[in-house]
Amino acid sequence: MDTSIFWARVFGLFLTLYALMIFAQKKKFLKLMKSAAQNSAVMYFTGFVSLMFGILVVVTHQVWAVNWQGFITLFGWLAVIKGITRTLYPEKVKKTVDYFMKN
Numbered sequence: 611m612d613t614s615i616f617w618a619r620v621f622g623l624f625l626t627l628y629a630l631m632i633f634a635q636k637k638k639f640l641k642l643m644k645s646a647a648q649n650s651a652v653m654y655f656t657g658f659v660s661l662m663f664g665i666l667v668v669v670t671h672q673v674w675a676v677n678w679q680g681f682i683t684l685f686g687w688l689a690v691i692k693g694i695t696r697t698l699y700p701e702k703v704k705k706t707v708d709y710f711m712k713n
Contacts, residue, residue, distance in 0.1 A: 653700035661693025
């Protein structure tokens with residue numbers, strides 16, 4: 611199977627299921643997000659998972675094009691950046707979550 615199609619299926623299924631879960635229990639999700647941002651261990655763990663997932667995408671899929679395949683590569687790099695940010699700057703992530711909770 612083509613790598614681009616594989617990642618498109620993974621992202622499509624993941625994002626669809628995640629969005630449905632959030633819409634089904636929005637209040638619980640917001641409470642969980644705020645609680646997770648307060649816990650350094652959770653920040654480091656989610657940063658590690660995001661970094662690992664992003665690295666998997668980046669290593670297996672380097673297609674820089676202005677189409678759906680380029681979006682997959684961009685998504686991988688954003689996951690790497692997110693993982694690094696959560697691991698190195700958890701206090702900034704907490705401030706961002708607090709900002710979104712107020713607005």
